[in-house]
Amino acid sequence: MYSKKFNYFHGIMFHHFHDNKLHKKGQGSLNKKNLLKIINFIGRKNILDADVFYQKLLDKKLKKNEVCFSFDDGIKCQFDIALPVLNDLKIKSFFFVYSNLFTGKPDYLEVFRYFRTNYFKSINKFYKLFFTFVKDDLNIFFKKNSNEIKLKKIKFPHYSLNDIKFRMVRDTLLTKREYKSIMFKMFKIKNFNPKKYFKNLFMSKNDLKKIILQGHIVGLHSHSHPTLLENLTFKNQLKEYKNNQKILSKILKKKTSYFKTMSHPCGSYNEDTKKILNKLGVKLGFKQIMTLEKEKKMKKINNSNLEIARQDHSDIMSIINK
Numbered sequence: 001m002y003s004k005k006f007n008y009f010h011g012i013m014f015h016h017f018h019d020n021k022l023h024k025k026g027q028g029s030l031n032k033k034n035l036l037k038i039i040n041f042i043g044r045k046n047i048l049d050a051d052v053f054y055q056k057l058l059d060k061k062l063k064k065n066e067v068c069f070s071f072d073d074g075i076k077c078q079f080d081i082a083l084p085v086l087n088d089l090k091i092k093s094f095f096f097v098y099s100n101l102f103t104g105k106p107d108y109l110e111v112f113r114y115f116r117t118n119y120f121k122s123i124n125k126f127y128k129l130f131f132t133f134v135k136d137d138l139n140i141f142f143k144k145n146s147n148e149i150k151l152k153k154i155k156f157p158h159y160s161l162n163d164i165k166f167r168m169v170r171d172t173l174l175t176k177r178e179y180k181s182i183m184f185k186m187f188k189i190k191n192f193n194p195k196k197y198f199k200n201l202f203m204s205k206n207d208l209k210k211i212i213l214q215g216h217i218v219g220l221h222s223h224s225h226p227t228l229l230e231n232l233t234f235k236n237q238l239k240e241y242k243n244n245q246k247i248l249s250k251i252l253k254k255k256t257s258y259f260k261t262m263s264h265p266c267g268s269y270n271e272d273t274k275k276i277l278n279k280l281g282v283k284l285g286f287k288q289i290m291t292l293e294k295e296k297k298m299k300k301i302n303n304s305n306l307e308i309a310r311q312d313h314s315d316i317m318s319i320i321n322k
Contacts, residue, residue: 006309006311007064007065008064008301008302008309009057009062009063009064009065009066009067009302010290010301010302010308010309010310010311011067011068011069011094011263011286011308011309011310011311012038012047012067012068012070012310012311012316013070013072013263013286013288013310013311014030014035014069014071014078014082014313015028015075015313016028016029016075016077016113017029017030017031017032017035017077017078017080017081017082018030018031018077019031019032019077019080019081022080023076023077023080023081023200024117026113026114026117026118027113027123028158028313028314030313030317031081032081032085034317035081035085037317037320038316038317039089041316041319041320042067042316044089044091046065046066046067047067047068047069048066048068049068049091049092049215050069050070050092050093050094051092052092053066053067053068054217054260054261054283057283057284057305057308058283058284068093068094069086069093069094070093070094070096070263070310071093071094071095071096072096072221072263072265073097073098073109073110073221074095074097074098074101074202074203074208075110075201075202075203076199076201076202076203078095078203079203079211083211083214086216092215092216092217093216093217094216094218094219094261094286095208095211095216095217095219096218096220096221096262096263096286097208097218097219097220097248098221098223098224098225098244098265099222099223099243099244099247099248100224101202101203102205102247102251103247106198106202107224107225108183108194109225109227110201110202111194111197111198111201114197114201115183115186115187115190116130119190119192123162123163124162127162127166129186129189130166130182130186133182133185133186134169134173134174134182136173138165138169141169141173142165145172148168149161149164149165149168152167152168154291155289155291155293156289156312157315157318158314158315158318167227171227171228171266172228205251208248209251212252212254217261218248218252218259219259219260219261219262220244220245220248220259220261220262220280220282221244221262221263221265222240222241222244222265223239223241223243223244223247224240225265225266226240226265226266226268227265227266228266228268229264229266229268229273230268230270230273231268233272234272234276237272237273237276238279241262245259245280256280256281257281259280259282260281260282260284261282261283261284261285262282262284262285262286263285263287263288264285264286264287267287267288267289269285269296269306270296271297273306274304274306277306278306282306283305284305284306284308285305285306285307285308286308286310287307287309287310288312289310289312290310290311
């Protein structure tokens with residue numbers, strides 16, 4: 001096993017890649033060489049194909065050293081940079097995709113990330129400007145939530161303190177409308193036109209079809225990628241996943257029953273989410289961390305088939321670079 005600390009089966013979670021051409025280097029992004037390092041570090045024999053991992057999970061036959069690869073958010077750089085490597089090495093993977101990417105009105109989550117990592121000299125320069133637009137007293141907010149900040153640092157070791165503070169402000173202090181308003185004010189300051197980047201940031205319908213044809217599995221990831229899906233009502237959560245299932249089904253010409261796998265957007269879910277996923281026939285769900293969350297009534301790692309642990313690729317690169 002590549003790490004004695006994580007002696008249980010789990011997924012490896014990937015997001016962003018760069019080639020210094022079309023896809024620029026950003027916070028936490030990998031290049032082709034980094035991806036190959038991770039594969040060699042884990043050991044190719046320990047990386048199961050997605051369909052094999054899925055079936056072994058259902059059959060309760062997964063071994064402690066076995067992992068699978070998963071890619072979230074339907075990001076174009078995954079298709080351009082990671083997919084050729086996967087195909088060369090015959091690693092069949094999971095691709096979890098939120099569906100409003102294909103409606104002409106994608107969620108701005110990915111656009112906001114691109115902006116903050118490419119239009120500022122450093123990510124902390126972005127945070128400094130962003131915080132000036134928040135009307136609330138952030139010193140009071142951060143002091144009040146100091147214990148939560150410490151807990152998140154343990155859960156997400158690859159995040160800096162400013163990364164965590166920004167996400168807490170975005171997800172819990174501001175409404176979605178307030179956050180978007182601040183970001184668009186910052187767009188104006190930097191003369192940034194978001195629609196110009198849609199094509200380079202998001203996979204197309206044809207990209208998804210090719211992923212399926214090449215033997216990989218496309219799974220659910222909600223419709224609009226709420227950062228705190230667990231705060232939605234049962235009805236709205238159901239709508240998120242039913243729309244996700246319906247749109248992907250139409251694009252891929254697959255029955256809705258095909259979608260038996262998913263990952264929780266931003267790791268956000270609750271008991272309602274699990275009930276909904278069971279209702280929709282989903283058999284495998286991935287988290288985004290490797291730690292026990294008692295607040296989610298977890299009694300163990302891999303608490304259920306809808307709560308399978310995943311390790312962020314940034315954590316593995318940190319181990320490799322020690």
